[in-house]
Amino acid sequence: MHILKYGLLIAALSSGSAAAADSQSALADANFDQRWSWSGFNVGVIAGYGTQSDEQVPPGGGTPVATAEGDGDVYGAFIGYSHQVGNFVAGIEGSFQKYDTTFQDGSGVTIEDMWSVTARLGYAIDRFHGYAFVGGAMGNTTAPIPQLVGRDIGLVYGAGLDVAITNNLYAGVQYQHHDFDDFADLPVGVDINASMNTYTFRLGYKF
Template structure:
């Protein structure tokens, strides 16, 4: 019985020492302005309701871009904003239309787990095409960032963009982007 008690005591003592060491270590603070680059893949789907039955089209291609923003940490909660440009060049299959550029402004919110940051985001986005059609829509998604050093962050993100009656047409478009990101905090 005393060996059992001693084992429990040692476990509790080592657990308390570990917690004390963690408490003494400075926690990561995600509060900082940042900028970076991204690259990934995008999938475009639309439905043209001017035809009966509705005409569906899609396209996909590699995407790349740049982003800048600011995050502020309140305990484990992180809140911020981000502006992002994405070069798309996604062609609608069977049509001479290329979706070329996306400009987004997003609010970000999430939780920090030391060097790991998990966030969701939502905001507005503006898309341009090679034939002069352009319009506003909304964007929402999620992301995960990992702090590699005091200034370098690597991450992944997913954006879903939605456009209803794009530029006054009967086209309802959806764009999904999955990107790897590298950011520099200063």
């Protein structure tokens, strides 16, 4: 009789332990399935603020003979692809940014828009993703004087941080720096070396 009771007790305990183990395993699997992955195609929109400056130097270099600055709003869109291996995330991104920034030196030169393609490398911890990037950019200007209207290709680099909101939606902040040497080789008797700093909020969707 005692043996039967002990047998029933052991069977009950074993059944309970197995059920608990199965429950913990299922919970672990569910948590694993809920982990965010940054791999995939993504698209989004951009909005923020930009500052710009230039130095007008004699051809070939030397002491600047004049400088100019400006600032204004920035907005645009981006599309890209990322692939995550472990905690590391690599990707490529193309973006278009429309600027409402005018140099405040009376020239009337306005940064019209900026196209860029960048390579990105980042580190992700679940739903947080910090990254740096570098690439090429093409900038366009408008001005009341035709000689100051130009287009040039320069360098862009920066860093950002994205945070997942839902399984597909994420938001982030980003800093960009653009550099242009002798912008568009404009026929104005000096080399115009221009740079821009852009601070933006980003809202993206990952497929």
